[in-house]
Amino acid sequence: MGKYGGRMATSRSAQWYAGSDRNAYIHRAWMRRGLPPGAFDGRPHVAIANTASDLTPCNLHLDEVAEHVKRGVWEAGGVPLNLPVVSIGETQVRPTAMLWRNMAAMAIEEMLRANPIDGVVLLGGCDKTVPALLMAASSVDLPALVVPGGPMLTGTFRGVPLGCGTDVWKLSEEVRAGTLSRAEFLRSESSMIRSRGHCNTMGTASTMGLLAEVLGMTLPGLAGTPAPDSRLLEGAHESGRLIVEMIAAGRRPSDVMTRGSFLNAIVALAALGGSTNAVVHLLAIAGRLGVGLTQDDFDRTGSGVPLLADLQPAGRFLMDDLYRAGGLRAVLNEIRDLLDRAALTVTGRPLAEHLAGAEVYDREVIRPRARPLQEDAGIAVLYGDLAPDGAVIKPAAASPHLLRHRGPAVVFDSVEDLHARLDDPGLEVGADSVLILRGCGPKGYPGMPEVSNMPLPAKLLARGVRDMVRICDGRMSGTAYGTVVLHVAPEAAAGGPLGLVRTGDVIILDVPGRRLDIDVPAGELAVRRPSPEMTAAFARPARGWQRLYVETVQQANTGADLDFLVGSSGDAVPRESH
Structure with missing residues (x-):
């Protein structure tokens, strides 16, 4: 069999590295920059699709998160490889971040397909990065999971908590109404963003990070962990271990994100009071997988679901309050009878099984079914x-x-x-x-x-x-x-x-x-x-x-995807000849 034969020949990365011909030699030789000798003898090669960027301020900390994913991959016997990908800063890019979502998804898809990898860990936070990563991973359909970057901690202004984004709209309207001076408005600017992480309201970033877990695509219990919390790094490490297991099991996005998973996401969207942007993102992700999801499913499935999370902009509290109150699992446990119990997660077990033991620690933040914030809260x-x-x-x-x-x-x-x-x-x-x-x-x-x-x-x-x-x-x-x-x-x-x-x-x-x-x-x-x-x-x-x-x-x-990108294309790529 030889040094580069054996079990490696069954892996995708073996298409690049296995064998003794000139092409395999070139692939291995150019990658020997600190990798151990056994890196090409059967270990799964894991890309870390990393949207960290100085121009995506909500994702600045993802380089640190990537390091902890790497540790988990190494520990589980894999080879982690940082793969910087297109990043979209919601507050920065013009004319609008949504213009670039599909470009990011297309570029990430092509890089995942083109490179010698067996699976991928997707690092995202800011609004369009998680949808773009999931669209790309769905199209390639390699084993994949998401590590959400998490929300920022709550800042305060004049002793009052600030909801990132929501209070920008409120305060700016007060200036226009003449009830707040422009000087005071500008003084609040340095209080709005207290720490690393994305918006701390139930905006699009929080919504899509949480829905990635409801879709089954994150380590259960990880989504919603505040960005500065050390438990995010612990979860990143465990995610690195899990992706190696997923590669061995052949567990792919198409196995996890079924129609039942998307219907669960619609139920959760209503219970959380999540962003309307989730509609175009979930439709686009489903379109890449060939899952039959329509706009009407959001009304049919979600319209009668009660709003349980008392979070801005629909309510009072913020994302770190949700986390201390029990987090996403506690919300889902309140409505578990509305969930598809067969829908799987990246662990290979159903989402419903991972809700056992979830508790609510603050009934003001997470309301009981008998006392919801609103009776019918879906889109x-x-x-x-x-x-x-x-x-x-x-x-x-x-x-x-x-x-x-x-x-x-x-x-x-x-x-x-x-x-x-x-x-x-x-x-x-x-x-x-x-x-x-x-x-x-x-x-x-x-x-x-x-x-x-x-x-x-x-x-x-x-x-x-x-x-x-x-x-x-x-x-x-x-x-x-x-x-x-x-x-x-x-x-x-x-x-x-x-x-x-x-x-x-x-x-x-x-x-x-x-x-x-x-x-x-x-x-x-x-x-x-x-x-x-x-x-x-x-x-x-x-x-x-x-x-x-x-x-x-x-x-x-x-879903506002490009018409020629709808549907999965798989991970196959032609061999090259050097």
């Missing part, structure tokens, strides 16, 4: 004249009195138009108006910016108005709140009827009835044409990724 999916392919709203973050509403539209043709006219004293707008912002969908902007939670007009803020019905074909931050209808499909740039609305048209929102309509004479929309101001603002990139994105991106109701 509601609306259809109607303005959303033939659907739109979503998060009732947990909305004002109850606005869930049934009828009012005149005030239309903005672009983000720039919104900024230019919103605070104009002459703007004809009242508390019952419906603010509509369009041209912000996947194609139109491009990339679905988080602008759906539009600021309220300054003159209404001054009168004490703090919420209005807002409708948009874009997204909103998971840290945001308000009666916001978003992800309207088709978007205006794809010919959707949102592009035909005129200021003054009466809009009818009926969340209990799952409707979003416009009160105009029959056939009126069919004869209208889009406004030139709106169409002039649509993105028309001439080259590069943005052009590819605009030409191939799907709509929000199917």
Whole structure:
């Protein structure tokens, strides 16, 4: 069999390293930079797909986490290999982080497939990094698990806890209302980010880190561990050990993330009061796996689930409060009867089995089923004249009195138009108006910016108005709140009827009835044409990724992935010849 034969020949990395020919020699020789002699004799080679970056501030600490994953891999007999991958800083990149999610997923997929690895540990934290990593791993379908980077600790300002993101929106509105000075607002800046880690509210980063565990893709009990907590490093070490076991067992994402796993994630999304962004991310991940998940599943499965986690933006507390109160497992244990008990985790055992012994230590943070924060808290999916392919709203973050509403539209043709006219004293707008912002969908902007939670007009803020019905074909931050209808499909740039609305048209929102309509004479929309101001603002990139994105991106109701990336391609790669 020879030094490089035997059991190694059955592994994927053996396609590069096994044998005595020139190609195998080159692969081994160039990797002999400190690796032990036995590194090529059958040990599984594990990539650590690491999204650490100085320009992704929420992921800065992942290099340290990677070191602990390495220790676990070595201990279990594997060979760990750091693989820096595309990282997306939600607060940093322009025009919007969502534009780059699919690029990151495609680049990570290709690097996992192209390299001599047998499995991968995925390190993510900031909003788009965990979805991109899971999309990539699903497409390649090598043994994989996630180590979420975890939330930051709670900062305080004037003795009051600050919710990262959520309080930015609140404080900035108080400045515009004249109830907080700009100097005080800026003074809060140094208090907002207390430690390493991602947003400490139930925003998109917290949501996707927790849902990665509900999908079965993390070491049970790890998601939600605060980034500075030493138990995150302990879990990273154990994850390194576990991936080696998974490789030996041949346990892949397609074995773990089944339809039942995604339905569990929808249940958990409701119980946690998670971000609406989870809709487009879960749909995209399911699409890569070929799992039959639709936008309507979020309503059918999640709409009757009670909200149990009293967390901002829907509630009062923050992520380190959730962790001390018992964490994700305690929440799931409260609703275990709603979960698919057959859905597996990366351990090879069902998620439900890992909930045994979970306890709630603070009943204010994690409510009992008999005393929920809200009875029905899932994502509601609306259809109607303005959303033939659907739109979503998060009732947990909305004002109850606005869930049934009828009012005149005030239309903005672009983000720039919104900024230019919103605070104009002459703007004809009242508390019952419906603010509509369009041209912000996947194609139109491009990339679905988080602008759906539009600021309220300054003159209404001054009168004490703090919420209005807002409708948009874009997204909103998971840290945001308000009666916001978003992800309207088709978007205006794809010919959707949102592009035909005129200021003054009466809009009818009926969340209990799952409707979003416009009160105009029959056939009126069919004869209208889009406004030139709106169409002039649509993105028309001439080259590069943005052009590819605009030409191939799907709509929000199917996950906003690129049409040619849907479905798994596997891990096979042609042999090269040197």
